[in-house]
Amino acid sequence: MGAYINRIDQVEGTVDSFLQVLKEEALNQAKAADENKDDKTSPLFGIPYGLKDNICMEGVETTCASKILTGFIPPYSATVAEDLKNSGAVVLGKANMDEFAMGSSNENSSIKPTKNPWDPSRVPGGSSGGSAACVAADEVVFALGSDTGGSIRQPASFCGVVGLKPTYGLVSRYGLIAFASSLDQIGPITKDVTDCALVLNQIAGHDEKDSTSVDREKEDYTSYLQKDIKGMKIGIVEEYFGEGLQPDVRKRLEEAVEVYKSLGAQLVDVKLPTSDYALSAYYIISSAEASSNLARYDGIRYGFRAEGFDDLLDLYKKTRSQGFGEEVKRRIMLGTYALSSGYYDAYYKKALQVRTLIKEDFDKALSQCDVILSPTCPTTAFKLGEKSSDPLEMYLSDIYTVPVNIAGIPAISIPCGLDEQGLPVGMQLIGRDFGEKDILKAAYAFE
Numbered sequence: 001m002g003a004y005i006n007r008i009d010q011v012e013g014t015v016d017s018f019l020q021v022l023k024e025e026a027l028n029q030a031k032a033a034d035e036n037k038d039d040k041t042s043p044l045f046g047i048p049y050g051l052k053d054n055i056c057m058e059g060v061e062t063t064c065a066s067k068i069l070t071g072f073i074p075p076y077s078a079t080v081a082e083d084l085k086n087s088g089a090v091v092l093g094k095a096n097m098d099e100f101a102m103g104s105s106n107e108n109s110s111i112k113p114t115k116n117p118w119d120p121s122r123v124p125g126g127s128s129g130g131s132a133a134c135v136a137a138d139e140v141v142f143a144l145g146s147d148t149g150g151s152i153r154q155p156a157s158f159c160g161v162v163g164l165k166p167t168y169g170l171v172s173r174y175g176l177i178a179f180a181s182s183l184d185q186i187g188p189i190t191k192d193v194t195d196c197a198l199v200l201n202q203i204a205g206h207d208e209k210d211s212t213s214v215d216r217e218k219e220d221y222t223s224y225l226q227k228d229i230k231g232m233k234i235g236i237v238e239e240y241f242g243e244g245l246q247p248d249v250r251k252r253l254e255e256a257v258e259v260y261k262s263l264g265a266q267l268v269d270v271k272l273p274t275s276d277y278a279l280s281a282y283y284i285i286s287s288a289e290a291s292s293n294l295a296r297y298d299g300i301r302y303g304f305r306a307e308g309f310d311d312l313l314d315l316y317k318k319t320r321s322q323g324f325g326e327e328v329k330r331r332i333m334l335g336t337y338a339l340s341s342g343y344y345d346a347y348y349k350k351a352l353q354v355r356t357l358i359k360e361d362f363d364k365a366l367s368q369c370d371v372i373l374s375p376t377c378p379t380t381a382f383k384l385g386e387k388s389s390d391p392l393e394m395y396l397s398d399i400y401t402v403p404v405n406i407a408g409i410p411a412i413s414i415p416c417g418l419d420e421q422g423l424p425v426g427m428q429l430i431g432r433d434f435g436e437k438d439i440l441k442a443a444y445a446f447e
């Protein structure tokens, strides 16, 4: 623990991964665990980790990097935080993020932007940018992030680490502050695929406190980590390698395909024709859900309350105007508009129909192969400020990750070499519903 705290002291000033470092608490927890008779055979025993600041931890301020939640101290812990505590893992910091998980660069944090440990003039990705950066910078051994449209995989790709978005329903969302409930999933960000499987072992499983949690038998994900993938079918989607993809990202991906061939995998061409509409559908569905989920921040129940109000309505208005950042307000307005009568059928209902088509496309494609290989993101990490004034440009960063959330299926991002500037490139492997075993196996063989 001491070594990690020293490391945080060294690099945190440059990277800014954390909103809070829990040095004392972590040392006490580690000491207590050492002294009592807990089961010390758990592979995560005593391991320090970072917890994204939209995941509740009892007694520790949890803000989603938003002014509106300043001072909110949850009276309970998320199920994932409980699970990790039971395995002996120790939270060393609450990781920075884009406000309410809305963003792809961490620049929407209302507190400070996290920097990419590979080059601090660049973004770490988002919204789990703090979680990816603290792992990449060796401030912790692993972190938990959340992924609604790519927020685990895109920052993992930008920071050269492993990030997994599990199948919807595999990991409990209880205690995760909701952005878009039908898309959100918590998942691990780690240095390698073995760690990813170890963390997933702890956090996957049925939870009656989350009505969307799926009741299925527990698996040992480490048992799928074998190098032999002969005969495994890997799907390639031609459209995913088209326009807009940075040329050296394409090159690294093509090299990865060659590696898979040499390992005896069989390449299969598959089609995902409705993917073109995924981004539009995502921004309607996620904003609609966000506008409803974020209605609860009224200045009465949580955190921040504006001063100097005339009446109750004025209190709501002032609190929400001052408490939410620009991007969050944009999403609330988009969502409210898409759900309003007269527009509901034209936008929200259409987006749900597109969602069904996207899921059908994936089901078909994944009946022809075991996993689909794609880039995680069209580019490597961009410069701070480069896209922050153009939301549409920023949204395009999620073009390969968003369809996966819409379909509810699992996907992992793993490092796949460096671009010409020496920045990490990410490769995404997408699996069938509960096909974590296949993507972990394919990822491990490549590593």
Ligand code: GLN
Binding pocket: 101, 102, 103, 104, 126, 127, 146, 147, 148, 149, 150, 151, 152, 179, 286, 398
């Ligand atoms: N970048 C996407 C967005 O801004 C995805 C966010 C996420 O997965 N939480 O909505």
